[in-house]
C-alpha cells in the first residue's frame with residue numbers, strides 16, 4: 001500500500017485517510033480529569049466505538065482507510081525510531097525509569113500503550129503521591145486525527161499543539177510521517193514540535209486546503225498569530241501556496257477550531273455557523289499574499305466568503321442548524337458544521353444535527369444513512385450530491401465531528 005501524500009483540496013475524491021478507532025484511552029479519565037484532557041464529559045467507549053465504526057464503514061466503501069495504531073506499530077519496528085520516540089516521551093513526562101521496559105515491548109503493544117497510557121512506577125515520593133496512575137498519560141484525543149498533523153499538496157505539517165494533553169500525538173504522528181516506509185512525501189512544510197515556543201501554536205482543525213495555491217487558516221483558541229505568521233512564511237517559501245486567508249474566530253470552547261464553524265462541502269458550497277460567518281457579527285478575514293520572499297501583502301475582508309470570492313472561489317453557505325439561531329447554536333455545539341467530504345458534494349456528518357441535515361437537503365443533497373451505505377443497499381452514484389449520516393451523540397461529546405476524526409493523506413485532483 002505505498003501512499004504518496006497528495007492533497008490540494010478539501011473535497012477532491014478521497015484516496016487515503018488516516019483514522020484512529022478509539023481504545024481504552026477514551027475511558028482512562030474521570031469527571032475531574034476530563035477537562036484537563038480537553039473533554040467536556042466522560043464518554044462510553046462501547047457507544048463511541050459503535051458510532052466510529054459507522055464512519056470508518058462508510059469511508060471504507062470509497063477509499064483506503066488506514067488505522068493510525070497499525071502505522072505506528074509498523075514504524076516502531078525500526079529500532080532507531082522506537083528508541084528516539086521512547087526517549088523523547090520519557091523526557092517529556094520525566095519518567096526515564098520506564099525507558100528500558102518500554103523499549104522491550106513488542107511494537108504492537110508499545111503502539112497501543114503509548115496511546116492508552118503507561119502506568120507509573122512509584123520510585124519517588126512525588127510519584128507515589130501523584131494523583132495520576134500514569135507516567136505517560138493516555139491520549140484520549142487521538143481519534144481526532146485531524147489536529148496534530150496536516151497534509152498539504154505533497155508535504156506534511158506537524159502541528160504545534162496548544163495544550164500539553166495533545167503534544168504526544170504530534171510526536172507519534174511525526175514519527176509515522178518521517179519514517180514509515182510506505183508513506184512518501186516531499187518532507188515537512190513546518191515542524192511545530194521542533195521549537196516548542198508556547199506562543200507558536202498550530203492545529204489541523206484550523207487549516208483548510210482550498211486549492212493548490214490557497215489555504216484558509218483559523219486564528220483561534222488553538223492556532224496563534226505567531227504560529228500563523230511562521231507557518232505562512234514557511235509554506236510560501238517552499239510553494240506553491242502563495243495565498244492565505246486568515247479568519248479571526250472567537251476564542252471559545254465551542255469554536256476551538258475554524259472547522260467547527262466552516263467546512264467546504266462542494267465546489268460551490270460550504271456549511272457555516274451563520275452568526276460567525278455570514279451574520280452581523282461575522283468574523284473578519286485577512287488575505288495574506290506572498291509574492292516576494294517572506295513579506296506578506298495583506299488585505300482585510302468582512303468575512304471569509306468575501307475573501308474567497310475575491311480569489312475566485314464563490315461558495316454558497318448552507319446554515320448549520322437551519323434558519324433559527326436557537327437551532328444553529330445547539331447544532332454547532334454538537335459539531336453540526338463539521339463535515340468531512342469524501343468527494344465533491346459527498347460528505348459525512350452527524351445524524352443528530354437534524355436541522356443541518358434538512359438545510360443540506362434543501363440545498364440539493366440527498367440524505368443517506370450510514371447503515372444502508374455500509375450494507376450496500378444504498379449505492380452512492382458518481383456525481384451525486386449526498387450527505388451520509390452517522391450516529392454521533394457520544395462521539396460529539398469528545399468535542400468534534402467527522403472532519404476532526406479524519407486526516408486525509410491523498411485526494412484525487414478536482415476536474
Ligand SMILES: NC(=O)NCCC[C@H](N)C(=O)O
Pocket residue numbers: 037038039141144146147166204205206256257259260398399400401403404
Ligand atoms: N478539529 C477539531 O475541532 N477537533 C476537535 C478536537 C476536540 C478535542 N477534545 C480537543 O479539545 O482538542
